[in-house]
Amino acid sequence: MLYDKLKSYKESGIYPFHMPGHKRNDIVNDGILPYNIDLTEIHGFDNLHNACGCIKEIEKKAEKLYCVNRTFLLVNGATGGILSSIRAMTNFGDKIIVARNCHKSVYNAIELCGLNPEYILPDYDEKYGVFTSVSPHKLELLLTKNPETKLVIITSPTYEGVMSDIKTIADICHRHGAMLFVDEAHGAHFQFSDKFPNEAVKCGADVAVVSLHKTLPSLTQTALLLTNNLELSEKLQENLSIFETSSPSYILMSAIEKCLDFISDNKSDFEAYTNRLSDFYNDTKSLKNILILYNDKSFLENCFDYDFGKIVISSAETDISGAELGKILREKYKIETEMSYTDYVIAMTSVCDTDEGFGRLKNALFEIDNSLIKIEKNYDDYNFSEIPERNFNSFQKNSFNSEKIMFKNAQGRVSLEYIWAYPPGIPLIVPGEVITDKLINQINILLENNIQINSTKNSMPDYIYTAEND
Incomplete structure (x- = not known):
């Protein structure tokens, strides 16, 4: 519906005295970039942040295909949905439990929302150097030890495709009064064949995000936020208005529509x-x-x-x-x-x-x-199945004097940066955590293997911003 409206508008002869500035002209004259259907929120084309027309129809189509009560279109990738969901499901200072192998966008949400994380390590296969599933038993012990926990966040599937037992984990979370958010970015295709695992919301997760562009035929940055928890819908919408652009791409939204049509028709x-x-x-x-x-x-x-x-x-x-x-x-x-x-x-x-x-x-x-x-x-050299000692929470990092030092000399200092290998974008250390000789050695081994290492301020691999370990 949206795609057809865009095509029709392109051929209508209406002159665009509105954004975008290219005025639907193909400035490179090669027909590759779809300038002629790139519009803004003009009359008749609905509004992503208050959908009631053609965009609402895309949401309904997604809800039917994914068998959920509420769907939101994401044009800032799963990252926008992760930030919005975590803020909608918590209050400043809340205790949360987070799988240590979550994407850095989860850690950004923790910092922005001033949350107090307790980390849970998924099981680890030392032979292949891969995190496996989150243990429901270990999670229940951690929830019992931290009864004030408001939210549990896990990644399933992982970058390597490993699943956790979402149904059992959701039951445990709800029994302890906590909600469950699943970063399901890599599982957008699960719903469409019984040969794949079950989708997270179907298994009891309160909210999940799926990246259409990762495993389905859609454009980069397109994703969906899924929930059956209608009580959360208003908070999710409120926070999407904060973290998702106020000028959403109609090209991306129409790509979501065409992706959903493809799934229905094929x-x-x-x-x-x-x-x-x-x-x-x-x-x-x-x-x-x-x-x-x-x-x-x-x-x-x-x-x-x-x-x-x-x-x-x-x-x-x-x-x-x-x-x-x-x-x-x-x-x-x-x-x-x-x-x-x-x-x-x-x-x-x-x-x-x-x-x-x-x-x-x-x-x-x-x-x-x-x-x-x-x-x-020898697999011990790059075994990251340990949680570093924490000196303070990440949202407190600006309260400490920052010193830029050579990374090789940072042992015993407290990091003021995130350091991660990309891909997969999982932090190896978080602001507030203590840098050890082992971590320095492990990261050097990654570099020797030509693995790209990034940090918040782009100081790595030579330097790192740190504070003293008081």
Whole structure:
């Protein structure tokens, strides 16, 4: 409906004395950028922050497809939904429980909202260096120890596709009087095949965000906020008006609409997609040195469930790193993967992938596999399954004198910056936490493996802003 209105308006002959400044003219004259359907909130085109017309119809379409009571369109990515949801579900100073492997946008929300986090470490697979599921038992112990907890935040699926038991976790949270927010950014496709795990809100989460652009055919920055908790709807809308742009892109909103239409009209494509995935996993079981993680039964024993749409290619038992494997795939085979880490590569798939694409990846892996040697590695060097000592909460960081020092000399100092590897964008240390020799060594190993390390003030990898450890 919105897309058709945009096309019709383009052809109407109406002159645009309004934003955007390109006035629907293709200034590069190549037909690639859709200038001619880029509009603002003019008459008849609804308003994202008070939807009652064509945008409201897109929300209703999403609610029907995802089987939820309320959906909000997100054009600032899942990040806007994460910030808005956490602020809507808490008050300043609240105690919350947060899975330590959450995306940095969750940590930004904690800082902005002045929250007091208690961290829970998901289980960790030391062999492959991957966080697995959040333990419901450990969470219940933590909630019992912290009865004032207002909100629990977890990521499921993780970047590697690992799922937690959302139904059991939601039941535990609600029994202890806490709400549950799930960063489900990488699980937008779950609803559309029973071969994938169940969607978080369906399992009892109070609120979840899904990124359409990650695993479905939509444009970058498009996402949805999902909830069955209608009592939260007004607060969610209020906070979306704070964190989401007041000039939302009609191109992005129409992309959401066309993505939802695609899902409705092409349900059989998801069966073909999951069949391609199953064939790929079966065919790659015979790799000798490289391992596709979800083909390893011992790894699966550590996971509640997993999204097999994430192909996690492990080089943990070979003589190359994940970064080297990613480079070979890129330079020799013209295959660009989503992420290369210390000892694995992630190939993200979607319903739009082809037989030819899966075949190219499979053939490349078998060729590479034949050139590798199986070896043992020391995984303790980059095991991040510890929570650093905390001196103060992140929102208090501006109360301390800042000193820029060389990172290699920062042992014992308190960080005033977030440091994270990107991707996946999970903080390795948070403002207020103490820097240790082990952390310095671990980050140096990541750098040696050509993993990109970022920090809040772009001082890394050479320098870091710190305070004294009082």
